[in-house]
Amino acid sequence: MATCIHCQASSQFLTYDALGLCHHCSPQHAPVIAGAIAGIAAEAGDRHRQLVAEKQLASLETSIAHCKVLLRYPALSVEGAKADELMNELRGLVTEALENGIRHHWLSARELAGDYRGVGEKVDVYAKGISRVQDLASFVEDATLVTKAVTVMRAERDAIVFEVLFKKAQLAEAKGNKKRAKELYIEAEFALKKDATPDAHQSELIDYAEKQIERLGGRPKPGSA
DSSP, rough: OOOOTTTTOOOOOOOOTTTTTTTTTHHHHHHHHHHHHHHHHHHHHTTTOOHHHHHHHHHHHHHHHHHHHHOOOTTOOEETTEEEHHHHHHHHHHHHHHHHHHHHHHHHHHHHHHHOOOOHHHHHHHHHHHHHHHHHGGGGOOHHHHHHHHHHHHHHHHHHHHHHOOHHHHHHHTTOEEEEEEHHHHHHHHHHHHSSSGGGHHHHHHHHHHHHHTTTTTOOTTTTO
């Protein structure tokens, strides 16, 4: 005997619609369910035409909101799938779109930074890329992937800056300007220590710079000329 997916009533005196709602519940709940199903279908169709991760994530966010409506009806089956199964599928798509978005902004920053010679320009390019990745967090409930990506991008940016300054220091040393070389080695090390990037990600480079600074006489003492 059929059972209403909302009130759980089961009786030979009740009639049920195609969704499984009894005739008492159907007038109020059928439009709600139909609207949510239609919304999910519409977003899926639109999402396939979107190439930008931000738009895909916004679409998935809307779909998940519709799916949460369907979760109020645990017994409901949409094309053979329960609402919780549909929710898991949508969350999987969110992870995929998020990973694609992170990858796109990360590789774009890396590629653009390679086109510039100046340290400031490289830093600006990575700053914009990092900002775009951080913006992706607003579309997801769990921002762990974003946090990890930002940490690695910052470390990569600092390593690029370090390399530029280190090469300048080596060139200055080769020309006999040890004072300038030491200043550049110090600046290179500072590039790794100045922000929130954990030093553990950069310890080898920091140690390498320290050795060069010590080799050239170390840092000047406070108050010395």
